[in-house]
Amino acid sequence: AAGVIQSPRHLIKEKRETATLKCYPIPRHDTVYWYQQGPGQDPQFLISFYEKMQSDKGSIPDRFSAQQFSDYHSELNMSSLELGDSALYFCASSEQGRFDTDTQYFGPGTRLTVL
Amino acid sequence: AQSVSQHNHHVILSEAASLELGCNYSYGGTVNLFWYVQYPGQHLQLLLKYFSGDPLVKGIKGFEAEFIKSKFSFNLRKPSVQWSDTAEYFCAVNRKAGGATNKLIFGTGTLLAVQP
Numbered sequence: 001a002a003g004v005i006q007s008p009r010h011l012i013k014e015k016r017e018t019a020t021l022k023c024y025p026i027p028r029h030d031t032v033y034w035y036q037q038g039p040g041q042d043p044q045f046l047i048s049f050y051e052k053m054q055s056d057k058g059s060i061p062d063r064f065s066a067q068q069f070s071d072y073h074s075e076l077n078m079s080s081l082e083l084g085d086s087a088l089y090f091c092a093s094s095e096q097g098r099f100d101t102d103t104q105y106f107g108p109g110t111r112l113t114v115l
Numbered sequence: 116a117q118s119v120s121q122h123n124h125h126v127i128l129s130e131a132a133s134l135e136l137g138c139n140y141s142y143g144g145t146v147n148l149f150w151y152v153q154y155p156g157q158h159l160q161l162l163l164k165y166f167s168g169d170p171l172v173k174g175i176k177g178f179e180a181e182f183i184k185s186k187f188s189f190n191l192r193k194p195s196v197q198w199s200d201t202a203e204y205f206c207a208v209n210r211k212a213g214g215a216t217n218k219l220i221f222g223t224g225t226l227l228a229v230q231p
Contacts, residue, residue: 008142042161042221056218057216090158094217102147102209102217106159 004107012113021076032074033092054067058078081114117142121222136191136225138206147188149207198231
């Protein structure tokens with residue numbers, strides 16, 4: 001079965017640079033969630049989109065922005081990168097309209113290293 | 116605010132031992148409950164989930180979990196672990212609501228090491 005695709009899988013950036021992470025949800029899934037997992041930590045919710053509109057926002061820095069496109073893929077844009085942004089960034093997708101029984105399926109993640 | 120507690124941070128077992136990982140949540144409303152597993156260097160995979168109905172749910176790879184509403188608990192169990200179960204296990208909840216705000220709240224995870 002098709003899974004969530006994330007690219008790139010690994011990314012190395014320097015401080016103050018920008019990064020763009022991409023997420024392609026499972027076909028027919030129209031809700032996308034972004035999570036950040038620091039070393040040895042649990043995943044923390046950043047932001048979510050439903051039908052191309054932002055649906056919820058968590059602990060996402062103002063330096064980060066995201067959007068969902070017409071084909072339902074999503075991009076997380078990160079600017080003025082800091083050392084503390086080094087983490088694993090997961091994208092998850094879920095099925096349209098089934099919010100009360102929403103099951104999120106996770107992608108492989110993008111490991112961002114900021115030097 | 117919602118929160119999830121996993122009491123065991125590190126668990127070491129021998130193969131064939133039984134496993135129980137604790138998970139308690141704090142939330143005033145109705146929730147959905149999940150257990151995810153993260154094998155070394157891999158992404159989160161869904162083990163099992165509870166939405167409603169029978170509080171004893173069975174998942175993949177022989178895992179099961181029991182929802183006890185009065186205790187706000189959703190403990191994960193496996194009668195006999197294998198070396199391949201070595202991984203980190205996360206309990207997670209989201210609220211059962213009609214809105215599009217179903218972010219998952221994760222526990223801090225339990226690292227399970229199974230010795231052959």
